[in-house]
Amino acid sequence: MSRSTRSNDWGFPRWRSYGASREATQVKLCDRAGCEEPGDRPAPKSPNSRERWYFCERHAAEYNRNWNYFEGLTAEEAAKREAEERRDASGFAETSHYSWAGPGDGTRSRDEMRALEVLELESDADFESARAAWRRLAKENHPDVRPDDAEAAKRFHAIQAAWDVLKSAEDRRQWRAD
Numbered sequence: 001m002s003r004s005t006r007s008n009d010w011g012f013p014r015w016r017s018y019g020a021s022r023e024a025t026q027v028k029l030c031d032r033a034g035c036e037e038p039g040d041r042p043a044p045k046s047p048n049s050r051e052r053w054y055f056c057e058r059h060a061a062e063y064n065r066n067w068n069y070f071e072g073l074t075a076e077e078a079a080k081r082e083a084e085e086r087r088d089a090s091g092f093a094e095t096s097h098y099s100w101a102g103p104g105d106g107t108r109s110r111d112e113m114r115a116l117e118v119l120e121l122e123s124d125a126d127f128e129s130a131r132a133a134w135r136r137l138a139k140e141n142h143p144d145v146r147p148d149d150a151e152a153a154k155r156f157h158a159i160q161a162a163w164d165v166l167k168s169a170e171d172r173r174q175w176r177a178d
Contacts, residue, residue, distance in 0.1 A: 028040070028054050030054065030055050030056040030059055031053045031054050031055060031059075032055060032056070032059040035055075035056055035059060037056030037057075037058070037059075038056060039053075039054030039055055039056060040054065040056070041054065041055050041056065041057060041060035042054055043055055043060060043063050043064070043067075070082075108123070108169070109169070111165050112165060112166060112169050114162070114165075115130075115161075115162035115163070115165040115166050116130065116162075116166070118158050118159060118161075118162035119133040119134055119137060119159065119162050119163070119166075120133060120137070121133055127166070127170050130163075130166050134159060134162070134163040134166075137155070137159045138156060138159055138160070138163075140152075141153075141155045141156040141159060142156055143156060
């Protein structure tokens with residue numbers, strides 16, 4: 001008697017789910033030399049490249065920790081690329097009010113983080129602590145308090161700029177909340 005060529009995938013009762021096959025499953029191994037884990041996490045070989053490495057979870061974490069997106073670019077080229085990508089991703093900023101987390105976890109912009117550094121605050125500082133730090137530092141470095149100190153004047157201008165950044169960000173958040 002001849003062997004049946006009918007597949008178990010069609011017909012009733014169904015023995016396997018749709019898309020199930022009898023062939024062996026292809027497993028891509030991690031591209032890290034000597035690793036035998038499945039390589040199921042793609043990583044770019046270079047910026048703007050379609051070529052990918054495929055790593056296991058441990059080696060993907062190592063790769064991402066050492067990844068420098070702006071490697072090989074001058075400061076001017078890196079700033080230009082960042083500005084272009086910010087412009088292209090501006091639509092995502094409109095959905096920032098859907099974020100579930102608090103400050104210090106990516107909800108603040110790079111400018112806000114720099115402003116917090118100028119005010120000598122941690123990344124998760126709230127607005128009231130930023131206001132207190134601004135007042136304290138502004139009083140210490142004000143040109144009326146230190147009239148002949150050029151460094152204090154520079155610090156005072158940096159503190160004022162940092163406060164402007166944080167104040168406008170807080171105003172935007174308040175406006176979106178209303």
